[in-house]
Amino acid sequence: MSTNTLYEHGTLAMLMAGDMEGSITVADLLKHGDTGIGTLHGLNGEVIIVDGEVYQADETGTVNHITDSTTTLPFASVHYMESDKAIDFETCSFDVLTHKLVDLENLQNVFASVKLHGTFSHVKVRVAPKQFPPYPSLLEVTENQPVFETDNVTGTIIGYFSPELFGGLTAAGWHLHFLSDDRQFGGHILDFAGTNIKGELQIFENFEQHFPIANQAFRDHTVDLDTLKDDVAQSEGNND
Amino acid sequence: MSTNTLYEHGTLAMLMAGDMEGSITVADLLKHGDTGIGTLHGLNGEVIIVDGEVYQADETGTVNHITDSTTTLPFASVHYMESDKAIDFETCSFDVLTHKLVDLENLQNVFASVKLHGTFSHVKVRVAPKQFPPYPSLLEVTENQPVFETDNVTGTIIGYFSPELFGGLTAAGWHLHFLSDDRQFGGHILDFAGTNIKGELQIFENFEQHFPIANQAFRDHTVDLDTLKDDVAQSEGNND
Numbered sequence: 001m002s003t004n005t006l007y008e009h010g011t012l013a014m015l016m017a018g019d020m021e022g023s024i025t026v027a028d029l030l031k032h033g034d035t036g037i038g039t040l041h042g043l044n045g046e047v048i049i050v051d052g053e054v055y056q057a058d059e060t061g062t063v064n065h066i067t068d069s070t071t072t073l074p075f076a077s078v079h080y081m082e083s084d085k086a087i088d089f090e091t092c093s094f095d096v097l098t099h100k101l102v103d104l105e106n107l108q109n110v111f112a113s114v115k116l117h118g119t120f121s122h123v124k125v126r127v128a129p130k131q132f133p134p135y136p137s138l139l140e141v142t143e144n145q146p147v148f149e150t151d152n153v154t155g156t157i158i159g160y161f162s163p164e165l166f167g168g169l170t171a172a173g174w175h176l177h178f179l180s181d182d183r184q185f186g187g188h189i190l191d192f193a194g195t196n197i198k199g200e201l202q203i204f205e206n207f208e209q210h211f212p213i214a215n216q217a218f219r220d221h222t223v224d225l226d227t228l229k230d231d232v233a234q235s236e237g238n239n240d
Numbered sequence: 241m242s243t244n245t246l247y248e249h250g251t252l253a254m255l256m257a258g259d260m261e262g263s264i265t266v267a268d269l270l271k272h273g274d275t276g277i278g279t280l281h282g283l284n285g286e287v288i289i290v291d292g293e294v295y296q297a298d299e300t301g302t303v304n305h306i307t308d309s310t311t312t313l314p315f316a317s318v319h320y321m322e323s324d325k326a327i328d329f330e331t332c333s334f335d336v337l338t339h340k341l342v343d344l345e346n347l348q349n350v351f352a353s354v355k356l357h358g359t360f361s362h363v364k365v366r367v368a369p370k371q372f373p374p375y376p377s378l379l380e381v382t383e384n385q386p387v388f389e390t391d392n393v394t395g396t397i398i399g400y401f402s403p404e405l406f407g408g409l410t411a412a413g414w415h416l417h418f419l420s421d422d423r424q425f426g427g428h429i430l431d432f433a434g435t436n437i438k439g440e441l442q443i444f445e446n447f448e449q450h451f452p453i454a455n456q457a458f459r460d461h462t463v464d465l466d467t468l469k470d471d472v473a474q475s476e477g478n479n480d
Contacts, residue, residue, distance in 0.1 A: 005448075013405050014349075106460070108459075108462075109254075109451070109459055109460075109461060110459070111451075164463060164465055165251065165253050165409050165463050165465070165468075166409065167465075168405055169405050204451070204453075205450060205451060206449065206450050206451070208245075208446055208447070208448045209446065209447040209449070210445060211349070211351075211444070211445060211446070211447070213350055213443055213444075213445050218349060219348075219349055220346070220349075223349070223403075223404060223405050225407075
């Protein structure tokens with residue numbers, strides 16, 4: 001496997017259909033990357049993986065360092081950090097990433113990642129609350145989810161750009177998670193703003209989709225293609 | 241890379257948008273599998289790969305053995321043959337694969353391959369005719385394509401089942417190519433029927449999508465998501 005690969009375990013369509021059982025261990029996931037995002041078994045919080053260390057922002061607003069490598073995830077994306085290009089922003093926001101970076105770097109048809117670091121004037125995140133069987137859909141969960149906001153926070157954004165063509169199996173456009181340097185604040189980014197933000201852009205040659213083929217709920221779930229992309233966009237809640 | 245991986249180079253969406261430049265060599269493609277299907281530079285014919293040997297059915301109805309490993313393809317799917325299950329059919333057709341095999345083996349959410357061999361009472365194929373820049377869309381090409389039919393032909397079917405969720409970047413449902421044992425007849429299957437057909441089914445744990453990220457036409461092409469899936473279904477022309 002080329003190291004220039006974005007590895008995705010599970011699909012957003014599966015979460016949308018309420019298949020939230022953890023189906024890959026942290027140990028197995030980390031064989032495919034040292035950087036990434038995801039969620040734990042039962043849609044338990046927002047995971048961010050930095051330098052091979054796994055952190056979970058939970059629904060109480062606490063950030064936990066996940067050191068048990070048998071912990072499982074239903075859905076995650078990871079890659080090996082290998083910067084293609086330094087990207088520095090005088091001012092940065094979802095709008096800048098979506099309407100400037102995508103055009104400037106011609107990302108529309110490729111998967112890409114950003115890792116950004118700096119002091120952000122504002123960060124707003126949501127955290128998925130842990131669910132129990134029988135699982136609801138991701139959309140139902142995200143209609144009632146804890147939202148946290150903070151100002152003047154120093155930290156890291158890690159996330160992915162996915163082409164529209166792949167929307168539904170993953171989130172089209174940008175999907176970003178945040179972790180503060182002091183490991184006190186994190187989650188799935190709904191909105192952010194910052195100045196003098198520095199980072200790295202990586203464009204992937206390969207997108208490797210891994211399926212939990214032995215998981216019965218995965219094999220049996222039904223995808224409603226008519227509503228999927230709208231539901232994913234709504235559940236991801238990006239302000240762009 | 242796990243050997244239980246379906247490797248796809250390029251996307252059907254790209255062909256639909258008229259990006260038909262070869263962007264992977266036969267040599268590089270064969271690093272990812274010994275079995276598969278595809279098309280050559282300029283949408284030149286229908287490729288079938290059997291036991292690591294590459295054959296092209298061209299628009300004149302001739303089958304050519306492609307031995308020049310620098311030959312390029314814009315779009316292809318390959319895997320290493322590793323049978324999960326023997327599948328034998330008293331009678332076989334698109335309808336049997338679509339309405340019986342998919343349900344019986346619960347394929348709806350996974351990528352799978354079949355390799356089938358036997359004497360077919362009837363096989364109807366289309367062959368994409370070679371195009372020249374400025375390239376038309378795949379849909380335009382397939383509206384005027386040579387179609388060949390034959391009866392009582394012994395040969396091999398190789399192809400893939402793709403979940404609906406992945407329709408657009410590949411062909412949802414079954415996408416099958418045929419090659420006769422005497423290497424005189426082949427192409428993209430539009431219809432077939434046979435009795436006492438024996439074969440193998442393989443279910444993939446990984447789907448690896450490879451992008452020609454250095455190809456300008458690929459980076460620049462526009463995907464019309466509103467019409468894509470219908471256009472792909474129409475251009476693939478499966479009778480199911």
